[in-house]
Amino acid sequence: MDSTRTPLLETVNLRKLFKLNGGAHLHAVDGINLKVYSGETVGVVGESGCGKSTLGRTILRLLEPTSGQILFKGADITKLNSSKMRELRKEMQIIFQDPHSSIDPRKSVVEVIAEYMFIHKTYPTKAAIYNRAAELMDLVGLARRYANSYPHELDGGRRQRIGIARALSLNPQFIVCDEPVSALDVSIQAQILNLLMDLADELGLTYMFVTHDLSVVKHISNKIMVMYLGKCVEMASSDELFLNPLHPYTKALLSAIPEPDISKRDEEFVLIKGEISSPINVKPGCRFAARCDFVSEICTGNDVELKEVSTGHFVACTLCR
Amino acid sequence: MNSDAILDIKNLRVIYQTDLETVEAINGIDLKINKGKTLGLVGETGAGKTTTALSIMRLLPERTGKIVSGEIHFAGQELLKMPLMEMRKVRGDQIAMVFQDPMTSLNPVMTVGEQIAEAINLHNADLSKAETEKRVENALLMVGILPSRKNEYPHQFSGGMKQRVVIAMAIVCEPGLLIADEPTTALDVTIQAQVLMMIRELRDRLGTSMLMITHDLGIVAKICDEVAVMYAGEIIEAGTVFDIFTSKRRHPYTQGLFDSIPSLSSRASRLQPIQGLMPDPSNLPKGCYFAPRCKHCMEICTKEHPKKVTEGTHTLLCHLYSDSATVQKPGGED
Numbered sequence: 233m234d235s236t237r238t239p240l241l242e243t244v245n246l247r248k249l250f251k252l253n254g255g256a257h258l259h260a261v262d263g264i265n266l267k268v269y270s271g272e273t274v275g276v277v278g279e280s281g282c283g284k285s286t287l288g289r290t291i292l293r294l295l296e297p298t299s300g301q302i303l304f305k306g307a308d309i310t311k312l313n314s315s316k317m318r319e320l321r322k323e324m325q326i327i328f329q330d331p332h333s334s335i336d337p338r339k340s341v342v343e344v345i346a347e348y349m350f351i352h353k354t355y356p357t358k359a360a361i362y363n364r365a366a367e368l369m370d371l372v373g374l375a376r377r378y379a380n381s382y383p384h385e386l387d388g389g390r391r392q393r394i395g396i397a398r399a400l401s402l403n404p405q406f407i408v409c410d411e412p413v414s415a416l417d418v419s420i421q422a423q424i425l426n427l428l429m430d431l432a433d434e435l436g437l438t439y440m441f442v443t444h445d446l447s448v449v450k451h452i453s454n455k456i457m458v459m460y461l462g463k464c465v466e467m468a469s470s471d472e473l474f475l476n477p478l479h480p481y482t483k484a485l486l487s488a489i490p491e492p493d494i495s496k497r498d499e500e501f502v503l504i505k506g507e508i509s510s511p512i513n514v515k516p517g518c519r520f521a522a523r524c525d526f527v528s529e530i531c532t533g534n535d536v537e538l539k540e541v542s543t544g545h546f547v548a549c550t551l552c553r
Numbered sequence: 554m555n556s557d558a559i560l561d562i563k564n565l566r567v568i569y570q571t572d573l574e575t576v577e578a579i580n581g582i583d584l585k586i587n588k589g590k591t592l593g594l595v596g597e598t599g600a601g602k603t604t605t606a607l608s609i610m611r612l613l614p615e616r617t618g619k620i621v622s623g624e625i626h627f628a629g630q631e632l633l634k635m636p637l638m639e640m641r642k643v644r645g646d647q648i649a650m651v652f653q654d655p656m657t658s659l660n661p662v663m664t665v666g667e668q669i670a671e672a673i674n675l676h677n678a679d680l681s682k683a684e685t686e687k688r689v690e691n692a693l694l695m696v697g698i699l700p701s702r703k704n705e706y707p708h709q710f711s712g713g714m715k716q717r718v719v720i721a722m723a724i725v726c727e728p729g730l731l732i733a734d735e736p737t738t739a740l741d742v743t744i745q746a747q748v749l750m751m752i753r754e755l756r757d758r759l760g761t762s763m764l765m766i767t768h769d770l771g772i773v774a775k776i777c778d779e780v781a782v783m784y785a786g787e788i789i790e791a792g793t794v795f796d797i798f799t800s801k802r803r804h805p806y807t808q809g810l811f812d813s814i815p816s817l818s819s820r821a822s823r824l825q826p827i828q829g830l831m832p833d834p835s836n837l838p839k840g841c842y843f844a845p846r847c848k849h850c851m852e853i854c855t856k857e858h859p860k861k862v863t864e865g866t867h868t869l870l871c872h873l874y875s876d877s878a879t880v881q882k883p884g885g886e887d
């Protein structure tokens with residue numbers, strides 16, 4: 233990657249621990265260093281409980297980080313007060329997974345889309361705001377006749393379009409997409425993915441795309457980070473990661489996807505044993521060690537650092553030295 | 554041919570009737586599962602997949618769900634004519650069902666061992682307590698759970714483990730037919746891979762026939778022998794997995810499903826989704842139900858409902874492939 237450019241967003245050793253009863257800590261995000269350059273789409277993949285959504289929310293400071301820095305255009309935003317942060321949120325937005333629960337059921341479509349513009353007083357008059365809301369509806373492919381409908385009258389795909397229009401309403405540069413297509417049927421999912429990609433081209437958006445679906449992430453991302461129990465285990469460009477996965481977890485993850493290809497019918501999955509272990513009070517060492525087939529004594533005891541094995545390809549595994 | 558079929562559904566029609574509207578959920582489907590084979594029933598939300606399963610189990614919602622016509626033959630019996638008491642003996646014993654969400658299909662205040670024992674005792678009243686326990690432990694072993702965990706409650710298990718418990722309950726009476734309604738949709742990919750492999754192995758070991766309901770063509774390619782694609786309450790294409798995955802002659806909807814999935818092996822800049830939405834089942838279009846979304850829609854498609862076209866094991870419900878229409882094959886124009 234271009235190391236001379238300032239990334240649009242950068243996290244430095246970002247951690248988010250949740251305090252539990254009895255003084256224990258749940259390590260949701262544990263030392264993530266991520267650089268997102270302008271115009272890029274960075275995919276964050278992992279299974280439930282790996283901390284990918286927490287990462288997305290912490291970056292927007294919807295959750296307060298425990299330690300570490302979040303640099304937006306080179307400036308640390310972790311210390312900003314709430315009014316400054318509110319200003320900044322115009323530039324960083326989020327699209328949520330569930331279009332059913334992330335939209336106020338008592339507001340009509342146009343009111344949902346216009347809400348942020350009223351909060352930020354983007355336009356002087358009410359008419360101008362509603363006008364812009366209607367334009368946004370065109371932009372995301374929602375027919376204007378739905379303007380006065382309520383969210384429950386629409387299907388999941390259209391509701392997700394409302395969420396996208398709302399996120400775009402303040403002209404952000406950076407959008408966290410938190411599993412935006414997971415709740416949708418495949419044919420609708422494809423429509424929304426195309427829409428997101430078109431919008432990125434047209435408006436020059438930068439996405440951080442959080443998902444558990446590897447085929448979706450491959451399709452949409454330039455760069456992919458694989459997370460496991462709050463840590464990044466592997467990061468590479470999308471093509472490189474799928475051609476040459478190095479971490480045993482990434483390999484297992486890639487092999488576990490049933491592909492709609494009959495010639496691969498008899499290929500066996502590389503199964504990983506057991507299930508994700510507890511993220512509470514984790515001991516130092518590789519988080520994947522307990523499930524890994526290649527585990528040795530050097531995997532436990534000390535944290536395994538992320539190493540650059542080839543240009544832009546980072547792996548945290550003792551096998552790759 | 555007919556003697557091989559464990560399940561044979563003929564011209565099934567199901568509606569959901571409320572005071573306000575009549576929803577035509579299933580519109581005359583024929584479905585056959587041969588002994589020991591697995592049929593994948595594919596389609597999107599609202600296509601009628603689950604309604605088909607519930608009709609077989611006769612578990613449609615009592616007030617609204619109505620079977621208008623059709624026959625369901627299972628192992629020589631006509632299920633729709635069976636008295637309710639008889640049907641109860643079939644459910645769970647000869648036909649078992651695994652539901653999508655393991656969190657809601659288990660009783661939270663009973664231990665998993667008790668819940669599996671319940672299924673055994675309902676169908677084997679004279680079994681001794683010790684024997685029941687032994688069968689519970691065997692069932693847990695088969696799905697890869699330590700028998701010592703039988704006294705634990707569902708909340709002590711993870712999602713994947715809960716689904717294994719549900720599968721243990723379903724197979725404990727060694728049913729002839731297992732209906733699995735999106736059994737791995739709620740699970741993570743690595744756990745899904747574990748559960749799928751386990752289902753495949755159990756099926757092969759016990760010789761169970763299976764109806765696998767899914768929206769994931771990847772799962773179909775891995776697990777199923779035969780496939781039926783549903784759209785708006787109809788089976789628009791059916792055949793062996795090889796018919797569906799390798800044939801050039803595909804229903805435009807099936808083709809659309811394939812084109813909507815981002816590929817892992819090749820890189821395309823844009824997906825080719827199916828435009829529009831599934832039609833409102835209370836107000837289905839005249840002619841072909843897929844016509845409003847179809848790239849190859851012809852005049853006849855909006856007027857006349859297509860008839861089945863059969864080529865060997867492959868059946869299609871599309872005017873493109875009927876002889877009367879001018880044939881314009883998918884992919885031909887671009």
